[in-house]
Amino acid sequence: xxxxxxxxxxxxxxxxxxxxxxxxxxxxxxxxxxxxxxxxxxxxxxxxxxxxxxxxxxxxxxxxxxxxxxxxxxxxxxxxxxxxxxxxxxxxxxxxxxxxxxxxxxxxxxxxxxxxxxxxxxxxxxxxxxxxxxxxxxxxxxxxxxxxxxxxxxxxxxxxxxxxxxxxxxxxxxxxxxxxxxxxxxxxxxxxxxxxxxxxxxxxxxxxxxxxxxxxxxxxxxxxxxxxxxxxxxxxxxxxxxxxxxxxxxxxxxxxxxxxxxxxxxxxxxxxxxxxxxxxxxxxxxxxxxxxxxxxxxxxxxxx
Numbered sequence: 001x002x003x004x005x006x007x008x009x010x011x012x013x014x015x016x017x018x019x020x021x022x023x024x025x026x027x028x029x030x031x032x033x034x035x036x037x038x039x040x041x042x043x044x045x046x047x048x049x050x051x052x053x054x055x056x057x058x059x060x061x062x063x064x065x066x067x068x069x070x071x072x073x074x075x076x077x078x079x080x081x082x083x084x085x086x087x088x089x090x091x092x093x094x095x096x097x098x099x100x101x102x103x104x105x106x107x108x109x110x111x112x113x114x115x116x117x118x119x120x121x122x123x124x125x126x127x128x129x130x131x132x133x134x135x136x137x138x139x140x141x142x143x144x145x146x147x148x149x150x151x152x153x154x155x156x157x158x159x160x161x162x163x164x165x166x167x168x169x170x171x172x173x174x175x176x177x178x179x180x181x182x183x184x185x186x187x188x189x190x191x192x193x194x195x196x197x198x199x200x201x202x203x204x205x206x207x208x209x210x211x212x213x214x215x216x217x218x219x220x221x222x223x224x225x226x227x228x229x230x231x232x233x234x235x236x237x238x239x240x241x242x243x244x245x246x247x248x249x250x251x252x253x254x255x256x257x258x259x260x261x262x263x264x265x266x267x268x269x270x271x272x273x274x275x276x277x278x279x280x281x282x283x284x285x286x287x288x289x290x291x292x293x294x295x296x297x298x299x300x301x302x303x304x
Contacts, residue, residue, distance in 0.1 A: 031208070031237060031279075033139060040132045043093045044125075047075040047100035055108060064108055072101045099128035138163035143205035150207045151303035153283070156186045164205040168286050173199020180297070187299040189223065192290040200286025203301075208237070211278040213303040216261040222252040224295040232261055233284040236276040243270035249288075252296055 054060045054067035061067075076094035103125025109118035142163040146153065154161055156177050165175065165188075173192045180187050192199035210216075222228035233247040246266035250259050268275045283301075287294055 033136070033143065033205070037133055037136045039093070040096055040129060043075075043096040044100040044103070044129050047071055047097045048104045048125075050075065051101050051104035052108070055104075064105060068101050068105050071104075072098055075101075096128060096132060099125045135163065139205060146206040151213060153206050153301040153303065154188070154203060154298075155300050156188050156298075164203055166202045166204070168198055168200035168202055168284060171198040171200065171286070172196030173201070173287065175201040178297070180299070185299065187297045189295060189297050190285060190287070191224075191293070191295045192287040193293055194291060196287075197289055198286045199290065200284050203283045203285075204281070206280075206283075208280050209278045210263060210280050210303060213277075214262070214264055215304045216263060216283075216301070217304055218259050218301040219256050219299045220250065220252050220259050221256045221297055222254055222294070223297045224293060225254060228252045228290070228294045228296050229288050230259075230296055231284075231286050231288055232259075233286065234266075234275075234280055235282045235284070237279045237281045238273070238276060239281060242273070244268050244273055244275060245270055246275050247284075256299075 051068050051071040054071055055062065055064055060070060075097040079090065079094055103122055106118045106121030106123075106125060109115055110122060138160070142160040145158060145160050146164065154164075162177065167173065167175070173190060173196055175188060175190045177186050178189045179185070188201065190199070190201050216232070216234075218232075220230060228251075230250045230252055231247055232250070233245050235245050239245055246268055248261045248266070250257075263277060266275065285296075285298060287296065
C-alpha cells in the first residue's frame with residue numbers, strides 16, 4: 001500500500017516542528033545559559049510555523065481557530081513528555097507556545113483583513129520573546145565578569161553582579177547591595193522576617209569547576225544586632241533532578257567574621273551519591289526560619 005504524499009509530508013513536518021520539544025538535550029548544552037535561551041525562541045517560532053502549516057495544508061486548511069487550537073494543544077502537551085526524556089517541563093514554556101500561535105493568528109488576520117486588532121496581536125506575540133529574554137544579556141555580562149575574576153566569586157563592587165543573584169525560589173526574604181558604614185565597600189544585605197521558611201539569595205553564573213579548590217571563604221555578620229543563623233548551600237548540576245546538596249551552618253554575631261567552608265570535608269545531604277565539586281551549578285545563602293526581623297551582610301566570597 002502506498003502512503004499518500006500529503007500524509008508523509010504532514011508526518012515529516014510534525015517531526016521537524018514538534019521533535020525539538022521532546023528530544024533529550026545533552027548535558028553540556030543545557031549547562032550553557034546562552035544556548036538554553038534559544039529554547040524560548042524555539043517555543044515561540046515552532047508553534048507559529050506549525051499553526052501556519054495546519055492552516056495552509058491538511059484537514060484543517062482554512063480553519064484558523066481549529067488550526068491554532070490544535071497547534072497549541074500539541075506543542076503544549078509536549079511538556080508532559082519532557083519529564084520522561086530528562087528535561088524539565090514548565091508551564092511557562094506552554095505560555096510561550098501560545099504566544100507563537102497567537103502571532104500566527106494575528107499575521108493571518110492582518111494579511112487577510114488588515115484589522116488593527118490583528119496587528120496588535122502580532123505585536124504582543126512578538127514582544128513575548130524579548131520579554132522572556134530580558135535578563136539574559138545582563139546575566140551573560142555578569143557571568144563573563146565572574147569568569148575573569150575567578151576564584152573570586154563575588155565582592156559586590158560591580159553592578160553586573162546583581163544579574164547573577166536571585167531569590168530562593170519564593171521562600172521569602174529580600175536582598176540588596178549596601179555600603180558598609182566602616183569600610184565604605186559594598187556588601188550584600190539579606191533580610192528575613194518571622195514566618196518565612198528559608199529566605200535567601202542564590203548566586204549563579206560563575207565557573208563550575210571547583211575541584212582544585214579546598215575552601216569556600218566569605219565575610220559575614222548579623223547586621224540587625226544579636227546573632228543570626230546562616231546556611232551556605234551548594235548544588236551541582238545533577239541536583240536539578242535529585243535532592244542531593246552540600247552545605248554548612250554558621251551562627252553569626254554583629255562583628256564581621258571570616259567564615260570557612262572546607263569543600264573536601266562536605267558530606268552529601270538528601271542522598272548518598274557523590275557530590276560533583278567539578279560541576280557546581282549554584283550557591284545559596286539562606287536564613288533558616290528566622291524568629292525575628294533578621295539581616296545578615298555578606299562580602300568577599302572567594303575560593304582558596
